[in-house]
Amino acid sequence: xxxxxxxxxxxxxxxxxxxxxxxxxxxxxxxxxxxxxxxxxxxxxxxxxxxxxxxxxxxxxxxxxxxxxxxxxxxxxxxxxxxxxxxxxxxxxxxxxxxxxxxxxxxxxxxxxxxxxxxxxxxxxxxxxxxxxxxxxxxxxxxxxxxxxxxxxxxxxxxxxxxxxxxxxxxxxxxxxxxxxxxxxxxxxxxxxxxxxxxxxxxxxxxxxxxxxxxxxxxxxxxxxxxxxxxxxxxxxxxxxxxxxxxxxxxxxxxxxxxxxxxxxxxxxxxxxxxxxxxxxxxxxxxxxxxxxxxxxxxxxxxxxxxxxxxxxxxxxxxxxxxxxxxxxxxxxxxxxxxxxxxxxxxxxxxxxxxxxxxxxxxxxxxxxxxxxxxxxxxxxxxxxxxxxxxxxxxxxxxxxxxxxxxxxxxxxxxxxxxxxxxxxxxxxxxxxxxxxxxxxxxxxxxxxxxxxxxxxxxxxxxxx
Numbered sequence: 001x002x003x004x005x006x007x008x009x010x011x012x013x014x015x016x017x018x019x020x021x022x023x024x025x026x027x028x029x030x031x032x033x034x035x036x037x038x039x040x041x042x043x044x045x046x047x048x049x050x051x052x053x054x055x056x057x058x059x060x061x062x063x064x065x066x067x068x069x070x071x072x073x074x075x076x077x078x079x080x081x082x083x084x085x086x087x088x089x090x091x092x093x094x095x096x097x098x099x100x101x102x103x104x105x106x107x108x109x110x111x112x113x114x115x116x117x118x119x120x121x122x123x124x125x126x127x128x129x130x131x132x133x134x135x136x137x138x139x140x141x142x143x144x145x146x147x148x149x150x151x152x153x154x155x156x157x158x159x160x161x162x163x164x165x166x167x168x169x170x171x172x173x174x175x176x177x178x179x180x181x182x183x184x185x186x187x188x189x190x191x192x193x194x195x196x197x198x199x200x201x202x203x204x205x206x207x208x209x210x211x212x213x214x215x216x217x218x219x220x221x222x223x224x225x226x227x228x229x230x231x232x233x234x235x236x237x238x239x240x241x242x243x244x245x246x247x248x249x250x251x252x253x254x255x256x257x258x259x260x261x262x263x264x265x266x267x268x269x270x271x272x273x274x275x276x277x278x279x280x281x282x283x284x285x286x287x288x289x290x291x292x293x294x295x296x297x298x299x300x301x302x303x304x305x306x307x308x309x310x311x312x313x314x315x316x317x318x319x320x321x322x323x324x325x326x327x328x329x330x331x332x333x334x335x336x337x338x339x340x341x342x343x344x345x346x347x348x349x350x351x352x353x354x355x356x357x358x359x360x361x362x363x364x365x366x367x368x369x370x371x372x373x374x375x376x377x378x379x380x381x382x383x384x385x386x387x388x389x390x391x392x393x394x395x396x397x398x399x400x401x402x403x404x405x406x407x408x409x410x411x412x413x414x415x416x417x418x419x420x421x422x423x424x425x426x427x428x429x430x431x432x433x434x435x436x437x438x439x440x441x442x443x444x445x446x447x448x449x450x451x452x453x454x455x456x457x458x459x460x461x462x463x464x465x
Contacts, residue, residue, distance in 0.1 A: 004152060004172065004179050008034040009463035010456070011170055011183035013157045013223055015039070016046030017133075017445060018427025019189035020140035021452030022459065024108055026187070027147045029460035034181070035149060036172060038156040038190075039218040043254075044137070046191050047215035047399055047428070047444075050256040051133035053126040054105075054449065055442030056098040064102065064112040064127040071095050074125075077440050081287060085436025087235075093408050094434055097450040102127050105449065109139035121284040121362065126442040160186065160226055160423075167423040184463035185422040187455045188412070189448075192400035192428040193221025194241065195253060200397070203239030210302035212246060214260075214396045217253035224403060224429055231414045233405035236432030242439045243293025245269075246396030247321045248303055261391045262316040264292055265379050266361065267306040268350055269393070271299040274333065274342040276350070281378035284364060290398075290439030297395040304393045305336055307347070309385040315361045323389035332388045351382040399444065401432035410455035422462040424455035 010026040012019050015037035027033045037044050057071045074095045078086060102112065111130040115123035122128075129136040144151065155174040160167050167186045172179040193199045195217045200208035228234055250259035265285050268276055269292075278295050282288050296304045308323075326332035329347050333340040350372065357367035359381060369376045403425075405413045410424040427448040434447055 004155070004174060004181060005034060005150070007182035008032050009184045010034070010187065010459045011036065011181060011185070012187045012189060013170070014046060014188070014190035014427065015044050015151065016189065016191060016427060016448065017048035017051070017137070017140070018448035018452035018455075019046075019187070020137065020144060021449050022187045022189055022424075022426055022456035023144055023149050024140065024147065025453045025456030026460040026463075027144070027149050029457060029464065031460040031463045033149045035144070035151040036155040036157055036170075037151065037153045039153065039216065041153045043216065043218065044141070044153060045134065046219065048448070049134045049137050050215055051129070051136070051445055052257060053122060053128040053442045054101060054445040055126045055440060056101045056446055057095050058099060064115060065124055066115050067124040069125045071099075074098075077287065078434070078443065081438035081440050082436050083438065087433045090408065091434045094447060094450050098446045101446060101449045104453070105136075109143045110136050111139070121286050122441060157190070157223060160230065162230060162420055165420055167420045185424070185459035187424045187426060187459050188223050188227065188429055189425065189427045189452060189455070190223040190429060191216070191219035192241075192403065193224055194219055194397045194400045196220045199238065200400075203237060204297065207297055207302050211297065211395045211397050212250050212255065212259075213253045214244070214246060214255055214257070214398045219399070219428075221400075227404050227412060227419070227425070230419065232419050233413045233415065235403050235405045235430070236401040236436055238400070238402050240401040240432065240437050242290050242398040242401070242435070242444065243297065243395050244289050244398065245292035245296050245304070245306070245393040247319060248392030248394040249321050250394070250396065255396070258320040259396060260289070260317075261306060261319055261393060262289070263308055263312060263391065264289070264306050266312040266315050267308045268347070268376070268383060269304050269306050270338070270343065270346055271304050272301055272338070274338040274346055276346060276374060279374050279377055281368070281376045281380060286441035289441070292393070293395040293397065296393050302395055305338070306391045306393055307332070307383060308389050309383045310387055311381060311385050313389075319391065321391075323391050325387050325389050327386050327388070329388060332390055336390055336392070347383055350376070351384060354380045354382050399428040399431065401435050401437070403429045403432040406430045406433060406451070408454075409458050410451045411458070422459070424459050426451040426455040
């Protein structure tokens with residue numbers, strides 16, 4: 001068991017992207033830094049180990065992106081997916097600060113790969129980590145270790161102690177004993193509460209029992225509850241989250257990004273009644289994939305089925321689970337335990353509504369249906385070429401948006417300003433300031449990187465001075 005110190009300059013709670021950005025920044029500013037991670041070492045890194053890219057503002061093509069992505073375009077994309085449910089001042093600030101993210105990450109050991117082509121639609125806007133999120137986090141841990149940052153695993157922070165407008169210490173459970181660690185400044189970067197099914201039920205009711213959690217099973221929201229109970233201002237609501245449609249055969253926890261099913265925009269999606277319920281071609285996939293978890297969660301039994309024919313094979317990222325395959329729609333319905341006549345009717349009506357167009361899997365192509373409710377506004381092609389395939393879909397929760405309100409200095413806010421003048425938050429626990437609803441790929445990494453660095457800088461300033 002690693003021995004815990006009695007006191008440190010900066011205490012960082014959590015060990016994902018935001019936490020390590022804070023720890024490295026604070027250490028480089030001269031502070032003694034301790035990182036506490038409730039997970040075992042083999043599962044360190046939180047949800048960040050499942051990521052693969054960061055969305056950031058930039059003015060020109062580089063070795064890692066194919067063209068410019070301006071701050072104004074980034075904001076327009078974010079405003080559209082959140083439907084305006086975002087703190088515009090904080091969001092625009094995050095976007096502006098994201099322009100420095102990739103250079104800083106590389107300076108701390110993270111490597112990037114050449115831009116990806118294909119149907120993801122992210123080659124211009126997002127930079128991809130070489131080796132994925134696990135490699136990124138390993139680079140951060142190596143840098144932190146080299147700088148002298150202490151990291152302790154299997155250490156759950158159960159409470160914070162406040163005195164005179166400051167967070168003075170943390171209560172920690174480690175090695176079967178309770179410890180108290182004094183700190184000059186505290187950064188909370190411990191994620192959301194997505195693996196706490198009982199808390200999810202506050203927003204979703206019993207439907208949450210059927211949700212799958214894409215990320216770490218250790219994000220229970222313990223520190224979020226501590227902060228809210230201590231008077232921190234709440235942002236967002238218990239039912240708002242980054243929720244994508246993932247394969248219904250995925251594990252309950254920690255399935256990661258490989259469980260995602262990316263064929264939705266080339267499919268029709270039906271529920272247990274064998275009926276379509278939303279426009280599958282509303283926008284390019286990285287701007288709409290994160291609405292589909294919520295949509296499926298609103299269907300009977302929280303399950304749906306993406307149905308394609310042979311023409312769609314090869315147009316999307318390969319899946320970890322093979323599709324259900326059949327020679328006819330009727331046979332497919334039997335394998336999915338759907339009403340065959342209803343599914344045949346749904347497919348027939350869709351096929352009859354498809355209008356000719358120039359199909360382009362990489363762009364909004366305007367290939368649409370006519371006279372169909374709901375419509376399909378892009379990539380609409382008749383499902384008429386056997387064999388036919390289906391993927392069962394369930395809501396896959398990545399992280400929750402209910403969190404604490406912060407300012408541009410990453411300070412946790414209460415009713416009358418900062419909850420404590422030395423208390424900061426970064427990452428998923430404050431992402432709801434930016435993400436009131438919806439998601440665009442790579443934004444969570446941007447939020448964590450920007451506010452993690454700010455939190456580390458501000459915490460070190462409080463601690464060292």
